[in-house]
Amino acid sequence: MAHTKNDDSSFWRRADDSLIRYSGGGSFIRRIIERAEGVYLYDADGKPILDFTSGQEHELNPRSFKPRAGFVAPAASRQPGPPFLGNALAPRGGPCVQVEQYTSSGSRQSPASLNGWRIQRMRSPHRKIVYRQVRDSLSNSWHGVTFGSASMTFQTTRKGYGPAAAGSLVLPAPNGYRSPFRNPDGTHDWKKELDYGFSLIDAQSVGSLAAVIVEPILSSGGVIVLPPGYLRRLKEHCEARDMLLIVDEAQTGVGRTGKNFAFEHDGVVPDILTLSKTLGAGLPLSAVITSNKIEEAVHSKGFSFFTTHVSDPLPAAVGLRVLEVLERDNLAARAEALGQRFRAFLLGLQAQYECIGDVRGMGLMQGMEIVRDRTTKEPDEVLATALADRMLELGLSANVLRIPGTGSSFRMAPPLTITQDELDSGLAIIAEAFRSTKGANKALAVGTRD
Numbered sequence: 001m002a003h004t005k006n007d008d009s010s011f012w013r014r015a016d017d018s019l020i021r022y023s024g025g026g027s028f029i030r031r032i033i034e035r036a037e038g039v040y041l042y043d044a045d046g047k048p049i050l051d052f053t054s055g056q057e058h059e060l061n062p063r064s065f066k067p068r069a070g071f072v073a074p075a076a077s078r079q080p081g082p083p084f085l086g087n088a089l090a091p092r093g094g095p096c097v098q099v100e101q102y103t104s105s106g107s108r109q110s111p112a113s114l115n116g117w118r119i120q121r122m123r124s125p126h127r128k129i130v131y132r133q134v135r136d137s138l139s140n141s142w143h144g145v146t147f148g149s150a151s152m153t154f155q156t157t158r159k160g161y162g163p164a165a166a167g168s169l170v171l172p173a174p175n176g177y178r179s180p181f182r183n184p185d186g187t188h189d190w191k192k193e194l195d196y197g198f199s200l201i202d203a204q205s206v207g208s209l210a211a212v213i214v215e216p217i218l219s220s221g222g223v224i225v226l227p228p229g230y231l232r233r234l235k236e237h238c239e240a241r242d243m244l245l246i247v248d249e250a251q252t253g254v255g256r257t258g259k260n261f262a263f264e265h266d267g268v269v270p271d272i273l274t275l276s277k278t279l280g281a282g283l284p285l286s287a288v289i290t291s292n293k294i295e296e297a298v299h300s301k302g303f304s305f306f307t308t309h310v311s312d313p314l315p316a317a318v319g320l321r322v323l324e325v326l327e328r329d330n331l332a333a334r335a336e337a338l339g340q341r342f343r344a345f346l347l348g349l350q351a352q353y354e355c356i357g358d359v360r361g362m363g364l365m366q367g368m369e370i371v372r373d374r375t376t377k378e379p380d381e382v383l384a385t386a387l388a389d390r391m392l393e394l395g396l397s398a399n400v401l402r403i404p405g406t407g408s409s410f411r412m413a414p415p416l417t418i419t420q421d422e423l424d425s426g427l428a429i430i431a432e433a434f435r436s437t438k439g440a441n442k443a444l445a446v447g448t449r450d
């Protein structure tokens with residue numbers, strides 16, 4: 001292949017020599033991204049790359065956002081300046097969304113998960129937290145890498161860092177593609193799976209359960225969508241045990257799934273909600289939202305969460321702007337409509353190519369799993385990576401989950417501001433990648449299409 005500026009050996013030597021390699025044994029993707037505009041990234045050669053990966057809005061990025069003069073200076077942690085995101089979130093998220101504490105540090109959402117975790121622990125300090133887990137390596141939760149949030153994360157990345165926080169229990173992820181819990185007609189019996197999970201929790205519990213934390217779509221775990229009704233039943237299980245329900249909407253919140261928040265699909269209001277990614281539009285911003293009742297309860301016990309950037313006004317202002325644009329441009333409704341188009345395309349592709357074992361997602365978060373064959377469902381990480389590499393060559397960043405154990409699944413989350421034409425050009429690249437990648441283009445034999 002011709003030498004390009006992306007191959008700049010001095011750049012990559014410096015990167016390899018000076019950066020801690022943090023991606024689970026994988027290497028950096030050899031593409032230098034210099035800028036973003038609209039839904040495109042531009043590499044060192046000026047080549048446009050359509051972004052189906054970041055799940056963030058470049059157009060709403062703070063670089064195109066002008067805060068009013070004198071606005072940016074953070075005060076002391078105890079002096080939160082306006083604006084208050086919570087007021088803006090309240091009418092969008094339902095009755096629980098009243099009190100918020102936004103945090104912005106390098107690791108955006110981890111503080112939010114951690115903060116939610118601290119709130120629930122303080123409410124009932126001796127209680128355990130129930131995490132969602134995975135019996136197979138494809139269906140994992142991800143809440144972050146700080147100690148608290150990593151303790152709630154059940155992926156292969158859990159291994160090798162010593163004991164997690166005490167009291168971390170697990171529930172099975174409802175992976176309809178792989179779960180052994182089946183109805184007589186072969187469909188996924190997620191109710192039995194969840195009830196069984198709780199029977200094991202009850203057996204392990206010493207009677208002090210505190211909370212369940214859950215992603216509406218286990219995104220890094222392979223885009224596992226909670227089945228309709230699942231959150232409601234989960235809430236019932238929580239209520240029966242006086243547990244809190246924490247919903248981590250780092251990826252699904254702020255319009256992505258076709259509603260402002262994914263929990264709305266089930267008509268369930270969480271006790272604690274955590275947000276980031278889309279909310280910050282590229283800036284490190286996360287928010288923890290809870291009811292006045294819970295806030296009062298923990299405040300009276302002396303709840304503290306000091307971080308250097310807690311309640312910073314600049315990221316909060318960006319968050320407010322994002323919420324304004326969400327409403328002004330009907331981004332949730334657009335995500336729903338474009339998501340249906342995206343999904344119909346992927347299902348069409350699955351009808352053609354044997355290697356697409358499963359298609360799943362909601363709104364503008366769609367996934368597909370690449371397998372060796374549909375009967376064994378054996379994951380094919382090598383082919384998935386080859387497909388992702390081919391897409392990048394063709395000008396599309398469509399993330400294959402480069403986390404060991406989930407590398408056979410694509411997780412695609414374009415900016416919510418994407419137009420239909422831009423979406424279609426990304427889909428055309430995906431189609432071309434399947435046509436032109438060795439091993440992928442094994443079409444289904446006529447008569448075997450399901």
Ligand SMILES: Cc1ncc(COP(=O)(O)O)c(C=O)c1O
Pocket residue numbers: 106107108109110111113142143144145215219220248249250251276
């Ligand atoms: C659902 C969810 N929660 C928490 C996190 C952690 O966020 P951060 O990487 O900003 O710490 C992520 C990151 O991808 C996530 O997807």
